[in-house]
Amino acid sequence: MEYDESMLVQRIGEMKLFPETESSHMTLHCAHCNTVLGDSYGICGDFSIKHMDSIMCLKVTDDVVISDPMESGHKGDLANCICSALKCRVCCCDVGKVIHSAPSHLATIRSLFLLYKAKISCYILDSSSMVRASKLTFHMKPLREHINEVRQQVEAQLNQMSHANSRLTSVTSDLNK
């Protein structure tokens, strides 16, 4: 796939960004029956379009049942998408959606679990309190920051490797003397 700078900027623009310190550990629950559906380790941000404020998650628990994929029709914000409804295994409530295939302007949410904020409660571990997800904004580190961090890590590893390599070369040449 080609790297598309405009997509990156668009993605950052769509999300509400918060500094790392504001993120807290939490579990995500079905607002109806309190079954655990996910946790803060799986959360990757906020996503909202008309009538659908959602938490984007990379993973959810086994208590989230993924229904058969369906076409979303040709109208509305999710026009021409193929998505599955997500249901709570215990109470069968609709708790979200996963979009398998979508037009390019929705490419950023493909294959992510979108949990409807209106159907989710959050148990905040630090304060031992249950809060409606609709009251919260979900932290997401800006993508550019992530990329810079990874780049720095890779560069540091490369440095170490070339350092080790030069030491190895000098040891070998000493041995050969």
Ligand SMILES: [Zn+2]
């Ligand atoms: Zn439930």
